[in-house]
Amino acid sequence: MHAPEFDSVPVPARIQSIRQLTADTSLFRLKVEEKLPSTFLPGQFIQLSVPAGGEIPISPADVPSDDGTMELCIRRFGHVTSLLLRAKEGDRLGIRGPFGNGFPVDAMSGKDVLLLAGGLGIAPLRSLLFHLLRHRSDVRSLTLMYGAREPAVMLFKTELLDLATTGSLRLLLTVDFLTETCQTEPTCNVGLLPTLLKGVQLEPGNSCAAVCGPPALYRCTIDELLLAGVAEGDIYLSLERRMKCGVGLCCHCAVGQLFCCCNGPVFRYGDIKDIPGAL
Amino acid sequence: MVRHFLADNSLGQLLDWLSRFGALHGPIRTAEGVEVFGPVQAEDDLLLTCRRTLIPPKKYLLPPRQVILNYTAADGYTLPDETAPQVILFGVHPCDLQGIAYLDRVFLGDRPDRLYRRHRDAITLVGLSCEPDEFCFCTSHENIPRNADLFLQHVEHGFLVSTGTSKGEGMIAGLEPLLSDLNIAPQPLSENRMMTRLREVAKNGETFPDSPLWEHFATRCLSCGACSVCCPTCYCFDVLENGALDGTTAERFREWDNCLFRAHGEVAGGTNFRPDRRERFHYRYLHKYLGFGALAGEPACVGCGRCRVVCPVGIDLTELFTEGGDARP
Known part of the structure; x- marks a missing residue:
């Protein structure tokens, strides 16, 4: 698997659904608008972009699906995740990756x-x-x-x-x-x-x-x-x-x-x- | 080896000639008295015997802050439409040429960095020989680093001009009236003891875990990061994103970061993998002298001496190598 360049452009991804799991943690399902950058292995991570916030590394919480969606579990920790937890369904984010090796x-x-x-x-x-x-x-x-x-x-x-x-x-x-x-x-x-x-x-x-x-x-x-x-x-x-x-x-x-x-x-x-x- | 002789009084003509290929930059003294690489307005501005500039020429390849992506609500993230102007970088010492060669390996390796490539391609390197002082150690002040497009060596009444690349050869074609051919035997490599020791250390992966110097460094260091800022091969960067006041656009940029800063090892939630100075020194040591990733085993130190000059409390990591035997040049 070939990871993209550092300066690759994030692929647009829309928030399809948000399920609140706890007071500070939600499960986001993102629909990647273009073709998925690549399939991913459990344990790999993607870089998630929040416009005007920045980018954070996150490992998907599910397995690659045919409909081009992926689940990300977000807990409020810092600047970017705070912005994320204020986002609404339909908002557009960005994704680069996947990166890293994943579980063997x-x-x-x-x-x-x-x-x-x-x-x-x-x-x-x-x-x-x-x-x-x-x-x-x-x-x-x-x-x-x-x-x-x-x-x-x-x-x-x-x-x-x-x-x-x-x-x-x-x-x-x-x-x-x-x-x-x-x-x-x-x-x-x-x-x-x-x-x-x-x-x-x-x-x-x-x-x-x-x-x-x-x-x-x-x-x-x-x-x-x-x-x-x-x-x-x-x-x-x-x-x-x-x-x-x-x-x-x-x-x-x-x-x-x-x-x-x-x-x-x-x-x-x-x-x-x-x-x-x-x- | 054929080199050309350029008389002192023809230097101005060479500089004029080179200016045809791009903006001429070289070591100059600012109004505040700092020696820096900057635009050369007149031949007299050039510091031909400058020991070292405060900041190395990495700033031309990796600007301290560089926009990597633009964001607009309509178009999402897009690459910036940036062009790099042609620059003739004159007076680059062998250590700095080696520093650029190291950065080239990092940024133009398996996965070339687009922005670095753009800046690198726009730069012509004109090397210049120098005289070492008590702070620096390199092996190459008598040898022409291969990545110099042109290299000038100080000799009595002028310079020996040699070409290192076909780009350099092309540039001096047409300058024949100024240059006379000389046949000179290649000079033998003068190996510096410190550099030899450094290569040994990197090859053997020595980490000096029991040295009392770590504690000594950690208790004195001010975490100012000057050693890293002025290092020709320090390239750690942070990635940040700022929204504009219009509320719909943003810029993502990378900017120089510093492993001596506490935030460098921090992760979400505040856990820090390098919370104290001692650990940050270990990190710096590992990266600088033993190498990371694909460049593990190769020292990144080129012996320019800047970190020894700028440290406000006189910390010198190379003391680790010389404990018990003075290898200082």
Whole structure:
């Protein structure tokens, strides 16, 4: 796959629908007005342009569709996302990409696949989850462990529970703490995400894990994953950096001597464990 | 090797001739007394023995702020209709020529940068030999960098003029009356000890993790970023977009960024991957001396000495290489 040039012109994309997921997070479905720049792999990212706001790197939350739409999960974090959350259906945005490598879905073939999502990290992993569910017979088992701060900010909960009832996915949810209003919903574990990994034993060489979440998540889950038997080279981490150009020129996203935008954003743990500041 | 001799008193005629091909720029002194690359109005403006300009010629290839996209409600995002005027850049020292060669590799590699290409194609490089001082170290002050279209070497009573590109050859065709042929043996490469050490360091990927100098640097640094601004090979940029007051148009531009600034390693939500100066120094060191991405293993330092000159607190990253043995030229 050939990523476009840094100075490529964003392709126009209209907001087809906006679904508010939580107080500060919405799921946008964009209809790309021209032909899709290219198909994308789970874990790749696009650069989303908001006129007069700027551009932000975002990984799509679904898989490529025939109707030229894609879903993006947007949380209010900064200038551009604040503008986005004030946008209306029908507004025109812009898209460049896709950029980066994405999750190595072929390497997951035949294995027990564990997806570990923390907070907004569920968005890129939802893309991987949808991909793997479409090709469910390619992998031996599929488990999603998803942790959110509290029940009210757990994203896609109903959808995930529905998927789990089909039997093709093992779903484990956890929240950092329970809030008063949600105590009547004892559908998930209470505790940090790594607590779900306690006692889990996987077959080394025949298992792999894909992790995406806030920076702190990586440091506290890797030891648990290694203890569970996942090999260093089978732990795939989607790293967050400030990717401004997407093609290895602007130098904001360096991880050691590698670039998150073109060598990543998905890295094997074994490849980056010795790089200071990578995690 | 055939070079041509140009007498001192014919320099003005050469400059007049070169001005036919574009606006003549070179090292001049501003009204404030700063030595910079700028437009040359008269031969006397040119600083022929200038040690180094404050800002390297990268500003001609990567303007400090450059519009990359325009936005209008009607047309969406469009490429700017920008033209780069022809510039004859006179008096570029070998270190700066090497700096341009490095930028060419970054911006004209696998995925050429359109705006860089446009500016690069509009520039003719006329190199000029120089005398090293205690701040700089390069291997090339006696060798003609290959990317100079023309190169002038100071000799007694004039200059040796040589051509490095067919463009350069074409430009001096017709100047025969001013130039006399000389047969001169190529000069041997004079390898500078610091540059040799630097190449070793890059090749071996040395990071000096235990050096007490990191702490020493971090506690003194003011995070002013001057070392990066004046570096001929520092090219990190930020991408920003401003809406116009009319509410319907916008400009997206890139502008020089600086790895010594705290915001450089920040991501959405405020997490910072390089929150303290020590980490930012490590980052700068990695990029400058060990190289990123496709250029990993190749030092980007060309030995111009600017960062050593401008640092207000006297920080010199090359001290890392010379601990325990003075390799300073």
